[in-house]
Amino acid sequence: MKTLGLIVNPIAGMGGSVGLKGTDGEDTPQRALSLGAEPQASKRTHEALSIIGKAMPELSLVTCAGKMGEDTARSSGLTAHTIEGVPQDGASTSSADTRRAALELQRLGVDLLLFAGGDGTARDICDALRTGGFASADLPVLGIPAGVKMHSGVFALTPRKAGETALHFLNDHAAELADVEVMDIDEDAFREGRVSATLHGYLKTPMGGDGVQATKSGTAPSDSQAAEDIARQVAADMTDDTLYIIGPGTTTDAIARELGVANTLLGVDVVENGKLLATDATERDLLRLTDGRSAKIIVTVIGGQGYIFGRGNQQISPRVIRRIGRENIVVVATAGKLRALDGRPLLVDTGDAALDDELSGYIRVVTGYRESHIYRVSC
Template sequence: MTRVGLVVNPVAGLGGRVGLGGTDGPERPRRAVALGARPPAGPRATQALRALRERGRALGLDLVVVTVPGAMGADAARAAGVAPVVVGDTWPTRTAPPDTTPADTVSAAHALVDAGVELLLFAGGDGTARDLLGALEGARCPVLGIPTGVKMHSAVFAVGPGAAGEVAAAWLAGGGGVRLREGEVMDRDDTALSEGRVASRLFGWLPVPDVPARVQQRKTGSTATTGEASAGIASEIAGRVGDGLLVLGPGSTTHAVAGALGADASLAGVDVLAVRAGRAEVVARDTGETGLLARIGSGPCWIALSPIGGQGFLLGRGNQQISPRVLRAAGGRERLLVLCPEHKLAALGGRPLLLDTGDPDVDAELTGYLPVLTGHRRISLYPATG
C-alpha cells in the first residue's frame, strides 16, 4: 500500500475574495468570516483527492490517505469519497476556522511523517508552506501544495487542485520519470510592499515532484515597467474603455499603468477606476468581490490584469476578488484586458498564461489565445490555459 498524507489549513485563502489579502495572524481570519468569506481550502483539497483517486486507479496504485481529524484533513477526504486513516487521537477539538493555528499545521505534519507517509499533500498558501518548512526540517518528506492561499509565490504548489492530484499519483506510481526537485518556499516581503515594491523573500527549499507543466514556478521579481511602456499601455486602455469603469488588478505593472492614467492605485489590492477623457481616478480601493459586483451593477465594465512575473498566473493568484461572478458580470472574455510589457512576456519563455478561477467553465471560456497589450499600438496574441 502507498501512504499519502493530507493536511489542510482551514483558514488559508479566507481573505482572498473579501479583499483582505492573506490570512496571517489571528484577526484576519475572524474578520474575513465576519465579511462572509467561505473557506476554500477544504473543497479544493477534496478536488485534489478526487483527481488523485481517479488517476491512482488508472495507474494501479493501492492508495491509503493518512490525515488528521476534522477540517484539517478528514472532512475533505470523506467528501472525496475516501475512507482515510486518521491519526492524532489527541487532536484539538477545534474544527472550524478561524480557530486553527500554524502550530496545528506543524503538529499535523509531525503526526503524518511519524505515520510513514511517502508524500505530504497540503492545502494552503505561502504561510502554510513556511510552517511545513520548519516542521519537516531534516525529515526529507516530499511535499506538494494544493493551491488554496491568496498569494502562493512559492514553487511548491501544483498549478491547480486537479493538477495536484495528478502529479501526486504520477510520482507515487514511480517508473514514470518523475523526479524530485528542490522547490523554493517564498513569501511576500511586506517591508518592500510598504516601500511601494512587490517583492518576495526566500525562506528555504522543500522537495517537490518535478512536473514542469503541472507544478508552478516561483514568482520572480519584476523589472520596473518603463515610463514609455506604461504610457503606451495606458493609451491603449483609454482607447478601449472610453468613459467607463475599469477594474484594475494588483501588481507593479498595473500600478505603473494606473499612474500613467493619473490614478494613485493600490499596489496589492483590486481597485475600481473611473476613466474619462484619457484620465482615471480611483473610486473604490482594495475592493472585495461584493464591492466589485456592487460597482459593476448591471455591467458591463472592463477588467485589466497583468500576469505574475515568472509564474504566468493571470487569475487565481492574489486577485481572487475578481471571481467568476465578477468576470461574468463585467462581460466575460470580451471585457478582459491583459497588460504585460514585452520584457515580462518574453521572460515566460513561451509558457502559457495560467488560469485558476475555481470555475472550470470560466477557465475554459478564457482558454486560448488572448490579446496582450504590450505598448502603444502593440498587441501580442498569447496562449492561456486553465
C-alpha cells in the same frame, strides 16, 4: 502501495475575495468571515483528491481530524486514517497544528505530503521539516493552491494539476524530485502596499509533467518604460461611462499613474471617466458597482508564473468575471515578461473549473504603445 499524507489549512484563501490579501494573523480569519468570505481550501482539496481517488480508490491516506483533512478525504470517497491530537484544539486550527502534522506524517513514513494552503502553510511545513540551514528532509511535498498569495515553487498550477501530479508520483517509483524555493511575504506590509518577500527554505517537490508552478519573479528595471508605454495605450483605449476594474501589479500601477489616480498597488481598484470610484475593492464591491453597468477588467501577468487570474486578485471572482465577460478582459504585460515565460502559456485558476476552461484559448495582450501579442491561455 504508497501512502499519501494530507494537511488542509481550512482558513487558507479566505482573505482573497474580501481584499485582506491573506489570513495570517490571529484576528484575520474572523474578520474575513465577517466581510462575507467563504472557505476555499476544502473545495480545492476535494478537486485534487477526486482525481486521485478515482484512479486509486484503495489508496492509504493519513491526515488530520475534521476540517484539516479527514472531512474532505471522506467526502472524496477515500478512507482516511487520522493523526491523534491534530488539530489540538478540535474546532480551531493553527500553524502549530500544521507543523505537528508535518512532523507526524514524516515519522509515519508517508510517501508524499499533499497540503492545501498558501505560502504561509508551505512555510510552516518547511520549518517543521527543516534539517539545518535552508535544507529540508527528503519527504516529497506538493501544494494544492488554496491561499491568496502563492509565490513558492511547491504549488501545482491548479487543484486539478495537483491531483494529476500526485497521482503520477504515487504511481511512478522513479518520479523526479526537485528542491524548490519556499517564499513568503510579510502580510502586514502587503496590506500596506509593500512587498517584502523572504526565502524560508527549500522543499522537495515532484516534477512529473507540467503540473507545478514556477517561483514568482520580480519586475526587471528595463520593464519600467515598457509599462509606461502600455499605460499610454490602455488610457487611449478607454471609453466614457465604462467602469474599469484594475487589478494589482506594477504594470497596472503604471496605468493608474497615467490616469492620475491614487491606486492600491496590491489591491483592486475601479475607475470611470478618469476618476477613482473604489480603492482596494472587495468582490462584494465589484458586484455592486458593476450591476447593470458596462465594465472591463484590466489584469497583468505574474512574472515567472504567468497567472492572470487566481493569484493575488481573487477579488475579481468567477461571479465578477462571468458578469463582465471574456471579451471585456484586457490583459497587459511587458514583452520581457512574456519572453521570460519561454513559451509557457498564461494561466488561470479562478476556483471555477468550467470558467477556467472558458477563459482558455488565445487572448490579446497589450505589450506597449500600439503593440500587442496574441498569447495562449491555459488552466
